[in-house]
Amino acid sequence: MAEQAPSASRSIAFEGVRHHFSVGGAAVPALGPVDFEIEPGELVTIAGPSGCGKTTLLRLLAGFLAPSEGTVSVAGRRVQGPAAERGVVFQQPTLFPWLSVRRNVELGPRLRGVGSAARHEVADQYLELVGLADVADHRPYELSGGMQQRCQIARVLANEPEIVLMDEPFGALDALTRERLQDELLAIWRATGRTILFITHSVDEAVFLGSRVLVMSPRPGRIVLDERAVFADRGERVPDEEVRALPAYVELREEVRRAIAA
């Protein structure tokens, strides 16, 4: 079969991407060179040592930063700024405290001019998906940290982005909540088929969640490991502890750990 032209798919492509920051007049390299492609529907996790450029990479794809060199493109079009096709979930939930949970989730569709009945439907659908239907009329400050993060995820999904960019979204949560949200994210990924790029400090989280795992070198970050992981596709009936005990899982976790430490 002929290879699909990049412009005909929603592929993400980084080509010869480098980024440096100007600090006191000097150019300090933060990232690159980085070259990789992500196909639609992949759940790609990115791990690497602190300060290696993970957030910089995500900000380049989000369109918050322009690369110093090279190109970042989606579906063959160069990224030139933020766009609705790319939703960003930050580490700290960014919710409006004066709006109810439902209104926070409806905000994106409302700003796009979606009518109230359709907005309600979208909000209900995503609140149900993240398990917040029963607190839809609460204010964000009445929710726990994990619930706020789920609300943020619902808000981003309600914009129906093709690509969801997640920057350590579970980093600030306690271990139990984090594990619950990991399971929920996998369920959402399976249900929506979205392309997800997920940054994490945790080796276990990278291997558990990713359908593909990338590891970056210390700053300026380059991709030093790029491995398929099959554990995200396992379906819901295999208990997490059984997945974590699989020899292939343990092996990949060690490989990722070694790549980060190298």
Ligand SMILES: Nc1ncnc2c1ncn2[C@@H]1O[C@H](COP(=O)(O)OP(=O)(O)OP(=O)(O)O)[C@@H](O)[C@H]1O
């Ligand atoms: N606005 C900025 N100005 C100057 N240097 C910056 C800026 N933003 C990031 N850096 C530097 O670029 C490098 C990469 O930062 P980045 O935040 O992308 O790393 P990271 O891998 O996400 O780190 P962490 O895992 O600790 O969050 C770091 O050395 C950081 O100090």
